[in-house]
Amino acid sequence: MSSRNFSIQKIFGTAILAVVIAITFFMTLAVSIYFLIQVRTSLEDSTQQTIYQLRRNLNSYVTDIIKIGSAVPDIISNSESEEQIIQSFNVIKNSRNDIVTIDIFALNGELLFGTSSNNLRAPKEIVKQNWFKYAQTHNSGYYFSVPHVQQLVLLKYTWVISYSEVIKLEDENGISHSAVLLIDINQSSIDSIIKSISIGENGYCFLIDKFYNIVYHPKQTLINLGQFKEDIPSLKQHILGRFYSIYNNSRRYSIIDTVDFTGWKIVGISYPHEELFTVMVPFLILISVLIPVLTLAGVILSLVVSNYITLPIRQLEKEVEDFNIETFKPMLLKHTSIEVRSLAISFTRMAERMKKLMDDIVEEQKLIRKSELEALQAKINPHFLYNTLDSIVWFAEQKDFGNIIQMVKALSNMFRISISRDHEFITLEEELSHVESYLAIQQKRFTDKFDFSISLPENLKMKPIIKLLIQPIVENSIYHGIRYLVDPGLIEIKVQKEGEDIIVTVSDTGVGMDKETQESILTTDKHEHDRSGSGIGVFNVNKRIKLTYGEKYGIKIISEIEEGATFEIRIPCGDDIIPVNKMVEL
Amino acid sequence: MKKRKLYIVLIIFIVLIVFFGTVKVLSERAEKPYNITFIRMKEGGQFWSSMRNGVREARTDNHCIVDFYSTVNAADVSTQIDYINKTVNNGTDCIVITPCSYYLLQKPLKIAEESGVKVISLFNEYDKDEESSASFYMTDLHPAGRAMAEELFSNNKFSYINALIVGSFATLSSERYLAEGFSEVLKNEPNANFKVIYTGRKIDSICTQIINSYKIDSKINIIFTVNAETSEALIKALQMIDSGNNILSVVSSNSLINIESLETNIVDYILVINSFAMGYQSIYAAIDLIEGKKVENISVDFSIVNKKNMFEPDIQKRLFLMP
Numbered sequence: 001m002s003s004r005n006f007s008i009q010k011i012f013g014t015a016i017l018a019v020v021i022a023i024t025f026f027m028t029l030a031v032s033i034y035f036l037i038q039v040r041t042s043l044e045d046s047t048q049q050t051i052y053q054l055r056r057n058l059n060s061y062v063t064d065i066i067k068i069g070s071a072v073p074d075i076i077s078n079s080e081s082e083e084q085i086i087q088s089f090n091v092i093k094n095s096r097n098d099i100v101t102i103d104i105f106a107l108n109g110e111l112l113f114g115t116s117s118n119n120l121r122a123p124k125e126i127v128k129q130n131w132f133k134y135a136q137t138h139n140s141g142y143y144f145s146v147p148h149v150q151q152l153v154l155l156k157y158t159w160v161i162s163y164s165e166v167i168k169l170e171d172e173n174g175i176s177h178s179a180v181l182l183i184d185i186n187q188s189s190i191d192s193i194i195k196s197i198s199i200g201e202n203g204y205c206f207l208i209d210k211f212y213n214i215v216y217h218p219k220q221t222l223i224n225l226g227q228f229k230e231d232i233p234s235l236k237q238h239i240l241g242r243f244y245s246i247y248n249n250s251r252r253y254s255i256i257d258t259v260d261f262t263g264w265k266i267v268g269i270s271y272p273h274e275e276l277f278t279v280m281v282p283f284l285i286l287i288s289v290l291i292p293v294l295t296l297a298g299v300i301l302s303l304v305v306s307n308y309i310t311l312p313i314r315q316l317e318k319e320v321e322d323f324n325i326e327t328f329k330p331m332l333l334k335h336t337s338i339e340v341r342s343l344a345i346s347f348t349r350m351a352e353r354m355k356k357l358m359d360d361i362v363e364e365q366k367l368i369r370k371s372e373l374e375a376l377q378a379k380i381n382p383h384f385l386y387n388t389l390d391s392i393v394w395f396a397e398q399k400d401f402g403n404i405i406q407m408v409k410a411l412s413n414m415f416r417i418s419i420s421r422d423h424e425f426i427t428l429e430e431e432l433s434h435v436e437s438y439l440a441i442q443q444k445r446f447t448d449k450f451d452f453s454i455s456l457p458e459n460l461k462m463k464p465i466i467k468l469l470i471q472p473i474v475e476n477s478i479y480h481g482i483r484y485l486v487d488p489g490l491i492e493i494k495v496q497k498e499g500e501d502i503i504v505t506v507s508d509t510g511v512g513m514d515k516e517t518q519e520s521i522l523t524t525d526k527h528e529h530d531r532s533g534s535g536i537g538v539f540n541v542n543k544r545i546k547l548t549y550g551e552k553y554g555i556k557i558i559s560e561i562e563e564g565a566t567f568e569i570r571i572p573c574g575d576d577i578i579p580v581n582k583m584v585e586l
Numbered sequence: 587m588k589k590r591k592l593y594i595v596l597i598i599f600i601v602l603i604v605f606f607g608t609v610k611v612l613s614e615r616a617e618k619p620y621n622i623t624f625i626r627m628k629e630g631g632q633f634w635s636s637m638r639n640g641v642r643e644a645r646t647d648n649h650c651i652v653d654f655y656s657t658v659n660a661a662d663v664s665t666q667i668d669y670i671n672k673t674v675n676n677g678t679d680c681i682v683i684t685p686c687s688y689y690l691l692q693k694p695l696k697i698a699e700e701s702g703v704k705v706i707s708l709f710n711e712y713d714k715d716e717e718s719s720a721s722f723y724m725t726d727l728h729p730a731g732r733a734m735a736e737e738l739f740s741n742n743k744f745s746y747i748n749a750l751i752v753g754s755f756a757t758l759s760s761e762r763y764l765a766e767g768f769s770e771v772l773k774n775e776p777n778a779n780f781k782v783i784y785t786g787r788k789i790d791s792i793c794t795q796i797i798n799s800y801k802i803d804s805k806i807n808i809i810f811t812v813n814a815e816t817s818e819a820l821i822k823a824l825q826m827i828d829s830g831n832n833i834l835s836v837v838s839s840n841s842l843i844n845i846e847s848l849e850t851n852i853v854d855y856i857l858v859i860n861s862f863a864m865g866y867q868s869i870y871a872a873i874d875l876i877e878g879k880k881v882e883n884i885s886v887d888f889s890i891v892n893k894k895n896m897f898e899p900d901i902q903k904r905l906f907l908m909p
Contacts, residue, residue: 149906151897155846157906188909213899222643224903225862226887 008313012306020298028287039279043272044242044253047199051255051268054197054205058259058266061193062144065183066261068092069142069165072104072181076113076169085113098189100160101152103182104167105132112169112179119154126152135164135180142166144262146213147187147220160184161215190216201278203270210263212236235267250274312340320347325355364547391445407444410437418468423580428495428502429461430579435470435493442478450482450508452491460495462576463502466548472537473506473555473567481510481565489564497573501553504569512565518557538567545571619650622872623673624865625666625683626656627710631814632841633861636907637708640865641682648873653678660787663690670694673703680704680872685712688757695721704875706868711759722871722881724864725759730888731767734836734857737890738808739775742834747778749808750799752792752816756784764812764838764857780808785816792819793826800827807832814839821847840891840905848893858904860887 103114109123142165207215222228417434482489559565753761817837
């Protein structure tokens with residue numbers, strides 16, 4: 001189907017629907033992107049806040065342990081006996097659930113003071129342990145270990161994180177000796193600090209030491225038993241800060257921060273895409289519901305709007321279909337737009353013009369028929385015929401055969417032209433021949449009353465003219481101009497070409513007429529002329545010319561009282577035609 | 587005009603139905619996790635507890651539902667059959683089981699498979715159809731037995747080998763495979779003899795059988811026990827046997843008594859089977875089976891521990907499980 005076959009309603013409906021769907025689509029896209037960016041930013045901020053909070057908690061905890069360690073030399077120096085020192089250590093230990101052991105070892109591994117007194121491992125085993133060695137070698141003077149199984153007491157296997165530090169002790173003689181302080185922390189205490197922190201749905205935090213050994217991990221058991229590996233290589237590439245990486249087919253967001261004093265790093269892992277998916281599901285469901293609803297609204301809107309627009313057009317269409325020029329009334333369209341109303345008004349005007357034109361045509365036809373009737377009447381004017389015949393009888397009684405012959409010839413010539421009913425147009429020569437016959441008869445009737453002359457150039461003889469156009473003018477000149485003269489008058493008929501027109505001039509030396517009469521002859525209808533008794537033929541001739549050739553053609557009267565009158569008949573100069581009589585002969 | 591409107595309304599109606607139908611189906615599918623049944627032959631003890639913990643961890647990772655069942659008595663076949671029938675009727679997707687019996691569980695598990703339930707057998711096998719794609723074994727401990735024996739011969743000098751391998755039941759595949767793996771290596775050694783005995787699960791009885799075996803053949807210089815009960819009985823027996831430290835003893839399981847015996851030189855080696863990994867991996871395998879994926883052979887993870895390496899970072903992680 002080509003596009004020209006679409007209805008306006010369909011085009012409007014489709015366009016509105018397309019616009020609604022496009023707007024819905026782009027709005028959804030824009031809102032979704034904005035929402036995604038917001039959620040992602042929020043998740044990143046949330047992860048950062050979580051890590052920051054965790055760092056504060058761990059710093060606080062580590063600082064507490066360091067403070068306990070720094071208080072130990074004072075406890076020893078302020079205590080009066082070994083029992084008092086051990087008692088003080090036990091008090092600290094018992095006051096906190098997280099501390100497993102507080103021991104002080106000599107550099108040879110011998111226990112000096114501490115809470116682990118029974119069944120202790122041999123000094124040679126103690127000095128081999130990392131916490132003992134690293135306390136002496138670490139630049140900071142203390143050491144935090146990774147989780148390990150405590151190896152102090154035989155057959156006791158507790159997972160601990162060791163804090164160890166070299167401290168200075170004075171003996172009874174005031175000589176300073178180095179010793180190693182060990183505070184073992186239950187690993188679960190670190191676990192409990194970090195476990196309480198969550199990052200989104202699937203995110204987590206873990207701790208590593210500066211050698212990237214894991215201090216804490218929520219999947220510690222899995223890691224220990226070889227079922228999970230953390231993405232340590234990517235952490236080695238990003239010492240601090242934040243980054244995105246893909247690990248185990250998941251895109252994840254990592255933030256690395258440090259814990260003070262320990263060299264540990266906190267690593268926060270979040271899964272923005274998984275979190276986004278979780279957050280986006282309700283949003284997507286909402287959008288998924290909204291899209292059909294908006295589409296439905298779009299469909300309804302398109303139907304309503306297209307109906308609103310096309311209904312008046314359909315009304316207009318119906319009006320046009322039912323249009324009848326006879327019964328037409330101005331359209332009264334309801335609830336229309338300006339454009340449709342304007343269209344209806346234009347149509348109404350057009351219809352009114354059509355009606356007027358049709359009325360004019362009807363009127364013209366009536367006039368033509370009337371003119372034809374009058375022409376016919378002119379052809380068989382019984383008075384003219386009676387008078388002519390009466391003149392012929394008179395000439396016969398006078399045995400004036402010459403005049404009888406002339407009049408009968410003239411009458412015969414007139415009738416020959418008049419009875420050519422099928423031909424509306426005749427040549428100028430034929431028309432003037434008819435006029436000449438008429439004038440010849442009238443000249444015989446009005447003896448010595450007037451003379452006449454007819455001038456027709458050779459090249460205009462075959463030009464067409466409406467039949468019996470000049471005779472009524474000549475008749476008017478005789479009856480209303482020459483007739484009232486005392487002296488003989490003159491009637492001159494001249495034909496000449498003026499541009500593309502032909503001017504037939506009928507001049508008489510009659511009594512003339514005033515301006516008012518001149519105008520009334522051409523514009524006033526028959527009844528008024530009846531009263532004055534003149535001008536009927538002139539009015540009809542003028543009307544016939546205008547109906548046949550157009551408004552620019554017609555009769556012009558130039559006259560003054562006592563100065564005669566001139567009638568200029570202007571008709572278009574058509575192509576030559578064949579004379580009617582010749583056609584008859586042919 | 588009316589016809590066109592009707593079409594539009596109809597299309598919208600269909601779109602809405604399809605949309606809401608799809609959303610409903612998807613949400614139901616997304617909300618329905620896999621239902622897995624985990625049936626142990628025995629509860630209690632480091633080995634079985636660790637296996638359960640592994641299953642729990644995998645359950646958390648995969649957001650599936652796992653129903654735990656276990657018999658008190660490792661030979662309680664009828665209770666295991668009841669558990670199988672019950673869970674099949676409840677519409678479980680997969681049964682992960684350590685069967686009590688090689689052949690008595692064949693029929694109920696076959697029925698389960700026929701009803702569309704996948705079956706994974708841990709530690710012990712049952713007599714299944716070889717071609718079955720609905721079941722999977724995680725029982726092959728041959729490599730662990732072989733590795734244990736190779737460790738012994740690479741780090742110890744023997745003038746002769748007279749080994750006693752102690753298990754509980756010959757019908758327990760994993761125990762049998764451990765013993766077979768160990769024996770395969772022994773067979774390649776010169777002057778090597780070995781004897782495999784299956785002694786049940788009662789510690790005193792096992793202990794007596796070990797002592798009697800030693801009394802019968804006092805030249806026994808290697809004793810390898812393949813489970814926690816036989817290991818505990820061996821420790822007890824070693825304290826009663828005056829062997830003059832001539833017996834090289836290998837126990838299985840990271841139970842506290844084994845660790846303490848290692849530290850106090852009562853035993854020389856501990857073979858730690860990573861039952862946590864076994865349980866953990868069994869759930870992943872179960873999900874793969876349910877989803878119709880091919881499950882590749884999964885080797886059983888183990889560690890060989892002696893007194894020298896017991897506190898090494900990697901070994902202590904396997905030996906001393908975190909709380």
